Amino acid sequence: MNRRTVLITGTTQGLGRGIALDLASRGHTVLLHGRDSTRLAAVADAVRTAHPDATVRTYRADLADLTQVRELADRVRAGETRLDALVHNAVAGGGADPLRREWSAQGYELRFAVNHLAPYALTRALLPLLTVSAPARVVNIASLGQERIDFDDVMLDEGYEGLRAYCRSKLAMIMATFELATELKGTGVTVNALHPAHLMDTAGVRAYGLMPLTGVEEGVRPTVRLVLDPELADTTGRYFDRFTDARAHEQAYDPEARERLMTLTRALVDGPSASRPVRDS
Template identity: 45%
Template sequence: MRPVPDQTILLTGATDGMGRELARELAAQGASLILHGRSATKGEELLSELRASTGNDRLSYELADFSSLEDIRKLGDRILSTHDRLDALVNNAGIGVELARQESQDGLELTFQVDYLAAYMLSCRLAPLLVRSAPARIVNVSSAGQAPINFRDVMLERNWDGVQAYCQAKLAQISLTFDLAERLRGTGVTANALHPASYMPTKMVVNLFTPQSTVEEGVHSTLRMITDPSLDDVTGTYFNRTQRSRAGAQAYDERDRARLRALSESLTGVSFPADLSG
């Protein structure tokens, strides 16, 4: 990887929780940051805070609501039209365990769309730019909480369960990571996923669970995935914090991954990247 001050990094979910602290650390290290969130007010506050505390003025904010596929698509379009390079895509945005089933603006189960389909769309649409910018990285912030996808009821219309919704979306994200690593092998772009820390005291945790880790632990684990030169040639790997680990079994099942790719293409209208190694 290039030195951090020479990198352009897109970080989704940057206005709250671990994403906000990760943005602060990357800004302090001098990266050029494209920060994403769904609140214009929070975005303005974040940029002002980071510029004042780090002296880094190479910061921009992109507004997109991931409950809208059109918003996700437009975000990808804006990145492609305004940036000629991208050194890292960090898919961090997500929602936690919901107490009731909600649908996105597109009529899809909300957790699946926000936690998985958004990462799918951005990764696939931005893959050619990442390849042109190589060496580059895709880092998917996932979870140790994983569950097999029930392809007969992916949207959980018959059997809603908030934990299942969250855990299957996270397993889908890891499956995507493995597929991207295979497709991008030889291009100089790596794709890895991680569980950054357990039950950090963020807003998606404190109302339901007892915190077990600090936000700083999660930032440390994730920052390593983005910037550590020792990971330059590591791809297609799931990490539990900083240790290589084994993801849920379904993530290694090529037939189920193919089913997930087909479903994702059908739901979003975005095709999985073609072979970009040539």
């Protein structure tokens, strides 16, 4: 079997944990990411207990801090000889108090930072390793929930609500998926996004007060398919609704909007470490 090394962000619970267990059961090396050392060690122990022959390594970082994102990439590049797939699963959901605005370490709106800026920054920092490991795949866990980005108010300073911020950040992730896929054509690195399942039974769904409709395992299967399926080896720049090649929000197909987003994204990721004041309101 072609054993692959896969980095999965946000593995300490829910979908990320399920993806790690599935890939480990197939004999692949799983690199587990989490922001809490205790919980990260616990999920690593759970994977090893379930699959004693699995190769498991852990990487801790808070993706709400772009400095830690860069340090995470440095550690992965230093510790791994190859990286066959990168699954961006870590997420900031709508929140238990959706009217409470939260900020990243750099002063950006938290959901935009964790769900869009961090995956973009981590992917770019790991591209050298992904490219030398090609064929390699980047899988972005997006959402059916998408809302048009207002470029005059990207951080939702007006009319803030956690789910709205989440939906905008997931559309940003999809738009960046399309842009990066175009940039990487011919390198052997593919980039795709998917909505894994509707209202899975996760802590984030329950925290927002929504009723889960499906189990986590329903989201594991379409995600692992994008990581492993040989029939998708050349598929890139696509958005999937579970197993179906689907159409995302219309703004994702607007070249001008994508260009504006990527110009902003590069400025935020590469710019000063505190370009906005950190507030708690």
